[in-house]
Amino acid sequence: MKKDEIAELARRRGFLWQAFEIYGGAAGFYDYGPLGAQLKRRIEEVWRDFYMMEGFYEIETTNIAPGGIFEASGHLESFTDQAVVCKHCKSFFRVAGSVKVREKCPACGGELEAAGEFNLMFQTRIGVPKGDSDSGVKKSEGYLRPETAQGIFLNFQRLLRFNRDKLPFGIIQIGKAYRNEISPRKSLIRLREFTMAEAEVFVDPKGKNNHPRFEDVKDRMLRIVPGEGEGGGEEEKSVGEAVKSGIIANEYLGYHIAKVDEFLERIGIPRAKVRFRQHLREEMAHYARDCWDAEFLSERYGWMEIVGVADRGDYELSAHASFSNADKSVHVQADPQSEAEAGEIIPHANEPSYGIDRPFFALLASCLYEEQGGKEKRKALRL
Numbered sequence: 001m002k003k004d005e006i007a008e009l010a011r012r013r014g015f016l017w018q019a020f021e022i023y024g025g026a027a028g029f030y031d032y033g034p035l036g037a038q039l040k041r042r043i044e045e046v047w048r049d050f051y052m053m054e055g056f057y058e059i060e061t062t063n064i065a066p067g068g069i070f071e072a073s074g075h076l077e078s079f080t081d082q083a084v085v086c087k088h089c090k091s092f093f094r095v096a097g098s099v100k101v102r103e104k105c106p107a108c109g110g111e112l113e114a115a116g117e118f119n120l121m122f123q124t125r126i127g128v129p130k131g132d133s134d135s136g137v138k139k140s141e142g143y144l145r146p147e148t149a150q151g152i153f154l155n156f157q158r159l160l161r162f163n164r165d166k167l168p169f170g171i172i173q174i175g176k177a178y179r180n181e182i183s184p185r186k187s188l189i190r191l192r193e194f195t196m197a198e199a200e201v202f203v204d205p206k207g208k209n210n211h212p213r214f215e216d217v218k219d220r221m222l223r224i225v226p227g228e229g230e231g232g233g234e235e236e237k238s239v240g241e242a243v244k245s246g247i248i249a250n251e252y253l254g255y256h257i258a259k260v261d262e263f264l265e266r267i268g269i270p271r272a273k274v275r276f277r278q279h280l281r282e283e284m285a286h287y288a289r290d291c292w293d294a295e296f297l298s299e300r301y302g303w304m305e306i307v308g309v310a311d312r313g314d315y316e317l318s319a320h321a322s323f324s325n326a327d328k329s330v331h332v333q334a335d336p337q338s339e340a341e342a343g344e345i346i347p348h349a350n351e352p353s354y355g356i357d358r359p360f361f362a363l364l365a366s367c368l369y370e371e372q373g374g375k376e377k378r379k380a381l382r383l
Helices: 005-012 034-051 069-075 135-140 151-153 158-161 239-243 251-266 315-322 357-367
Strands: 016-018 030-032 064-066 078-084 093-094 111-119 123-125 142-144 167-176 191-201 219-224 234-239 273-279 290-298 302-313 330-332 344-345 348-355 368-373 376-381
Touching: 005 016, 005 357, 005 368, 005 376, 034 167, 034 191, 034 251, 064 069, 064 167, 069 142, 069 151, 069 315, 069 368, 151 158, 151 167, 151 315, 151 330, 151 348, 158 167, 167 315, 191 251, 219 239, 219 251, 234 239, 239 251, 239 330, 251 273, 251 290, 251 302, 251 348, 290 357, 302 315, 302 357, 348 357, 357 368
Parallel strands: 219 273
Antiparallel strands: 016 030, 064 142, 078 093, 078 111, 123 142, 167 191, 191 348, 219 234, 273 290, 290 302, 302 348, 330 344, 368 376
8 A cells, every 4th residue: 555645745844743752753643843733633623613603602621521421421331442352463453443353463363362341431530549448449440532512512501591591502612532542553543642523413312303494405415325325225215304214313313414424515625526425334423313324535545534424313312311310301281283292301402523634634635736836646635
């Protein structure tokens, strides 16, 4: 495989540098140089304005949380990847990626064997453990967040009151997330520290097929790969057709898939290089009822995920209510038109989730071109 021309050009032009370089570096960590920091900040600003125009509110929550929060959310048990290890060089690789147990070690060609499941969260301690007992150590256990979403779910009741106890409403957050990836690779595509920009849209589950602005996006054409179409089942459909046929589960999910497509186009990523692939059941996150990835076609890496759009149902709100004994329900009024009765409901959450570093990479890849420089051709960026 030829060298990563994008990473090389980004390094030379001051977009992106290997972190801790003078100490030999560490896989999965990058620093943004002057031009990179400026471009990344611009993407974040466009993203913030884009979702604020939807009427969403922005909050900022902590990067570290007690272990009990991630026990409730299921991350301690289920936020894992399968790993394999080389018998010869002892290198670890992620099975869910390009490496399979039956293959040879990408590093040395040695034989690989299964190494079990590996939890991807970074663990830390909050304060000094009180005593040496297991309970004292357990209470001081903390984790760096693997996503920004949990801070939104924990503050749901306050946010609901802020919105005058009305559904639907949306919350956005931009901040750092941390995942102790087994084998970070592909430049910015799989990092251990990265920037997430996430939105959580809370809606009455009975109203998921009644988005107030669905008409605005229903005719937008998308390249989609339904879950059962894995292996070549790409097709082109309008958002309205995909929802009506049941390929996309509901109007809210369809609306936010369309808005992701619109955002990527707005920042300069060509639509011809974007498609939406539905997760297969076995690759679905533990909290998801349905999930679609916006994928970008890279010359070097092929189709790669750059944004995820998930229907998280009531998973987190119900889980945190159960573990904390805090009320996460909403009282809804009777609706004569839909014949919905008054009562208590647990809202569902639709989530567009961006790892900002990935659209950043996709934008650079989209702007890379070859120009004639004297007698030689050279690579350049047209931003």
